[in-house]
């Protein structure tokens with residue numbers, strides 16, 4: 001009893017009251033983290049951060065009340081601040097139940113295009129345990145009214161307010177520094193809102209997001225219609241006419257894009273101990289049904305996979321910092337592949353075994369006009385079925401048949417693989433039959449890279465076997481590409497000996513050479529396929545593909561050019577303004593001969609030529625940034641193209657939607673399932689993945705995705 005009295009006596013001071021409210025709010029937040037947001041974290045440091053991150057900002061916000069001296073003002077103010085914190089927490093709890101995502105400032109203010117925030121139906125998502133979020137506030141007010149907690153009339157000087165703020169700020173600084181240690185570039189890359197909440201807390205996320213939204217809005221509100229003309233002036237002059245021999249050669253065919261995670265060109269035809277690392281992809285690469293490019297470069301920035309996706313879908317560049325998907329994807333106007341093809345009668349779908357919020361895909365895909373997004377929630381990712389970034393590739397292909405066979409044809413479908421992702425770990429049981437022996441360099445990630453690449457190769461083969469057996473390969477073109485490097489520049493010196501170069505001789509030019517990734521277009525309708533040496537990059541994919549599909553890209557604002565066109569621009573820009581071309585390579589202002597790798601000291605004439613190329617690269621990147629950051633495409637809609645209405649898309653219940661469409665179409669349905677006499681083709685898929693027979697378990701590896709394994 002005495003103890004309780006002592007404790008209450010402490011609470012009877014203003015600072016004690018602040019501590020009490022902070023403690024209660026901390027408890028509620030942790031409850032939300034565990035029960036509603038299911039934030040199960042990875043390592044020890046992540047656990048600690050999850051535990052402490054609600055404290056600093058709560059102290060700072062509640063501490064504001066200390067600037068109001070009279071008790072009549074102080075107590076209502078501190079309670080109001082507590083209520084506001086709770087409202088923010090609680091709205092997110094409800095929102096999360098509907099969208100498995102946190103509320104952005106754009107959503108709260110109704111600015112967001114992708115969703116209208118909380119609707120009547122989300123309010124129906126309240127649950128009895130929600131009382132917990134409000135109980136403490138009611139209790140505190142009652143205790144104050146009945147004077148169990150006494151009002152402290154003693155007015156405190158501003159110094160106390162400032163001291164509280166300073167302590168809060170110091171804690172926040174420590175929190176952020178620790179978070180940055182565990183997850184570098186957490187805020188600059190913002191690859192998943194979930195991580196910001198996990199590391200820094202919900203309130204910090206909201207403030208940070210508000211700041212970003214404000215910056216974006218400011219850029220956008222000053223933009224005028226005439227600004228798009230500057231961009232169009234550039235892209236229309238840059239446009240390259242289609243190659244008449246290939247134009248329309250894939251018209252009406254299904255298109256499947258296989259996003260080969262972290263897959264670099266040097267893996268193609270590479271042997272380790274006399275054994276091919278990727279025998280199947282090599283056979284595709286060398287087939288006369290394939291146009292393969294061996295001077296094709298990735299051009300991603302910090303947005304990695306999402307930058308690659310953005311370039312492929314829109315033929316505009318990622319941003320100089322962070323990810324375009326994450327920063328602008330929720331509101332941007334896109335005129336990209338899914339919408340363009342959709343309006344030519346295609347069904348569009350993405351298959352990806354990671355959580356939907358990663359890279360803000362759940363929102364961005366709606367603005368791109370994707371009709372279906374099969375994310376981790378559509379697959380059993382329990383137990384060993386997933387690795388760090390989601391469902392293992394063999395299972396992704398196998399488990400997607402159920403959804404793929406119900407899509408109306410022609411379709412445009414993208415598979416984003418994940419198993420070949422840093423740190424390239426593969427369970428022993430996944431190294432089946434024709435194992436390859438990992439090389440023996442001084443870097444385990446480099447060694448393992450070959451093993452997971454081999455696994456990816458087997459996964460693609462299993463999928464191809466299915467395409468053959470189901471008859472899909474006859475009317476389907478497959479686009480295969482590596483999204484970005486898997487071995488970073490820092491690790492390249494360990495890789496060097498495997499490529500026949502001494503580690504000590506390795507230089508920046510060699511690093512640039514390694515930014516090549518495979519790009520192949522494979523279709524049985526091609527018979528004169530070959531390895532093409534044209535220089536190009538991810539920015540060029542969309543116009544190339546459109547022309548093959550018989551859609552002229554001329555009226556679209558695109559920065560790339562058709563790789564098959566005689567006017568194709570072979571200067572490939574990197575995100576940092578370096579560039580490569582068939583003759584010259586420019587790295588940080590130093591010019592190399594692209595063939596020999598020797599540094600060139602240009603004479604006056606050559607310098608002029610180089611300056612012109614550099615200017616062009618800078619202009620291209622900055623105009624692309626202008627287009628996206630000011631959202632200029634809202635001012636221009638190409639003739640015949642219908643703007644995307646993101647509110648039309650909802651990625652829940654996709655399977656029943658597919659079936660409903662089949663039913664409605666009846667005899668006219670073109671799904672593989674219906675063409676197969678309304679029988680599933682699942683049995684046509686053969687996989688040697690040991691996990692297919694494993695029962696569903698409770699543990700889930702995706703939730704423990706460790707972001708620091710993202711190199």
Ligand code: GP9
Pocket residue numbers: 303304305306354358389416418421710
């Ligand atoms: C995550 C996956 C990996 O869903 O696409 O992204 P990355 O780390 O390569 O950017």
Ligand code: MN
Pocket residue numbers: 261262304305306483484
């Ligand atoms: Mn990637």
